[in-house]
Amino acid sequence: MADVWQSAMDHAVAVARKAGEIVRGALKDERTVMTKSCAVDLVTQTDQKVEQLIIQSAKEKFPTHRFIGEESVAAGESCILSDDPTWIIDPIDGTTNFVHAFPFVAVSIGFSINKQVEFGVVYSCLEDKMFTARRGKGAFCNGEALQVSEQADIHQAIVATEFGSSRDPAAMDHIFRSLRNILCLPVHGVRGAGTAAINMCLVASGCVEAYYEIGIHVWDVAAGSLIVSEAGGVLMDVEGGDMDLMSRRIVAANNTTIAERIVKEIVSFTLQRDDAPLQS
Ligand SMILES: Nc1ncnc2c1ncn2[C@@H]1O[C@H](CO)[C@@H](O)[C@H]1OP(=O)(O)O
Ligand SMILES: [Mg+2]
Numbered sequence: 001m002a003d004v005w006q007s008a009m010d011h012a013v014a015v016a017r018k019a020g021e022i023v024r025g026a027l028k029d030e031r032t033v034m035t036k037s038c039a040v041d042l043v044t045q046t047d048q049k050v051e052q053l054i055i056q057s058a059k060e061k062f063p064t065h066r067f068i069g070e071e072s073v074a075a076g077e078s079c080i081l082s083d084d085p086t087w088i089i090d091p092i093d094g095t096t097n098f099v100h101a102f103p104f105v106a107v108s109i110g111f112s113i114n115k116q117v118e119f120g121v122v123y124s125c126l127e128d129k130m131f132t133a134r135r136g137k138g139a140f141c142n143g144e145a146l147q148v149s150e151q152a153d154i155h156q157a158i159v160a161t162e163f164g165s166s167r168d169p170a171a172m173d174h175i176f177r178s179l180r181n182i183l184c185l186p187v188h189g190v191r192g193a194g195t196a197a198i199n200m201c202l203v204a205s206g207c208v209e210a211y212y213e214i215g216i217h218v219w220d221v222a223a224g225s226l227i228v229s230e231a232g233g234v235l236m237d238v239e240g241g242d243m244d245l246m247s248r249r250i251v252a253a254n255n256t257t258i259a260e261r262i263v264k265e266i267v268s269f270t271l272q273r274d275d276a277p278l279q280s
């Protein structure tokens with residue numbers, strides 16, 4: 001029997017490339033910006049158009065599959081990860097960057113079976129870098145194998161994180177305390193590309209040792225999490241223990257030593273899970 005998951009992955013790569021072309025084209029035009037949960041949670045017509053393209057094209061080829069897409073969830077669809085084959089889509093990861101033409105914008109497509117990511121595709125459209133991973137088969141960028149950094153000394157590390165879109169004072173306080181703790185370890189530096197998916201690809205590429213964030217959603221990290229683990233990295237919850245894709249928290253690192261050192265410094269907090277029942 002043909003490898004059905006491989007054909008889904010081939011489709012994901014092709015449609016991510018097509019989506020990237022749309023994103024690059026849209027950068028030449030005026031971008032109409034709308035807001036979602038708050039004044040700095042941005043969305044454009046391009047986010048919606050690209051998500052439709054990915055979902056429609058995949059549905060045609062794989063009619064029994066399920067879909068979780070950032071903009072579909074924003075429009076009221078549920079966000080439940082079942083055991084069924086599920087496409088987990090962030091049509092534009094880094095919409096704020098896209099709006100400002102800050103050059104890190106990604107299309108992120110993860111694909112899960114039995115709640116486990118089977119393949120991940122992150123297309124960094126402006127860099128024209130196609131990151132891919134298949135469970136058990138390694139991670140690649142434009143066809144070249146990726147390997148995380150070998151650094152085990154946190155003092156020699158670069159750590160990536162983001163501030164997210166929440167401006168809730170209590171959450172900001174936790175975020176800044178964690179940032180201060182980590183900066184003052186000290187580490188070599190703290191960076192953020194403005195997209196969770198690209199931050200994770202930077203871990204997989206060995207450019208940064210770790211990425212952590214509280215506030216991400218499953219579509220931000222589904223693809224990137226497999227790209228990190230297939231490049232030899234580790235995933236953890238911000239309090240240690242296993243990462244939970246729906247928990248809105250993640251530590252992705254090159255190795256357990258670095259991940260556990262970062263966990264010690266994070267002032268954690270809990271957000272409503274992605275799979276929490278919809279409020280009526
Ligand atoms: N104002 C903002 N600044 C940074 N990230 C934001 C943001 N608003 C939403 N995000 C989202 O939060 C994720 C994690 O930081 C980002 O990858 C980004 O995904 P998005 O562009 O798909 O919305
Ligand atoms: Mg996103």
Ligand SMILES: [Mg+2]
Pocket residue numbers: 047070090091092093094095
């Ligand atoms: Mg998005």
